[in-house]
Amino acid sequence: xxxxxxxxxxxxxxxxxxxxxxxxxxxxxxxxxxxxxxxxxxxxxxxxxxxxxxxxxxxxxxxxxxxxxxxxxxxxxxxxxxxxxxxxxxxxxxxxxxxxxxxxxxxxxxxxxxxxxxxxxxxxxxxxxxxxxxxxx
Numbered sequence: 001x002x003x004x005x006x007x008x009x010x011x012x013x014x015x016x017x018x019x020x021x022x023x024x025x026x027x028x029x030x031x032x033x034x035x036x037x038x039x040x041x042x043x044x045x046x047x048x049x050x051x052x053x054x055x056x057x058x059x060x061x062x063x064x065x066x067x068x069x070x071x072x073x074x075x076x077x078x079x080x081x082x083x084x085x086x087x088x089x090x091x092x093x094x095x096x097x098x099x100x101x102x103x104x105x106x107x108x109x110x111x112x113x114x115x116x117x118x119x120x121x122x123x124x125x126x127x128x129x130x131x132x133x134x135x136x137x
Contacts (some may be wrong), residue, residue: 027054092100092126096122100118
């Protein structure tokens with residue numbers, strides 16, 4: 001195995017660990033906002049505002065962690081990196097949703113299995129776009 005392959009494997013696993021942390025932050029903030037802050041009650045449309053806030057905070061965490069630990073960028077962040085990061089993040093979300101729809105609604109696959117497939121695809125999609133476009137050397 002070459003050093004380049006080892007580095008890609010390290011990057012992918014670091015990316016996955018940060019993704020798990022990102023998801024935990026997203027859920028924790030969403031739970032805090034919808035269960036403990038009266039303005040964003042989960043039984044009202046306020047939950048969507050809470051979701052946007054928690055997603056924004058979690059993906060900002062993900063941007064900086066992936067930038068520093070996964071792809072080892074040490075120079076100051078550029079606006080093009082930020083724009084590309086959020087472009088790939090939103091496109092990954094769109095792919096995730098489309099795959100979930102096709103597999104669960106059209107192919108009749110259980111929604112949890114469909115979501116797992118969609119998540120695996122979007123994780124790989126996001127990793128390669130972030131590696132070769134967002135944080136490319």
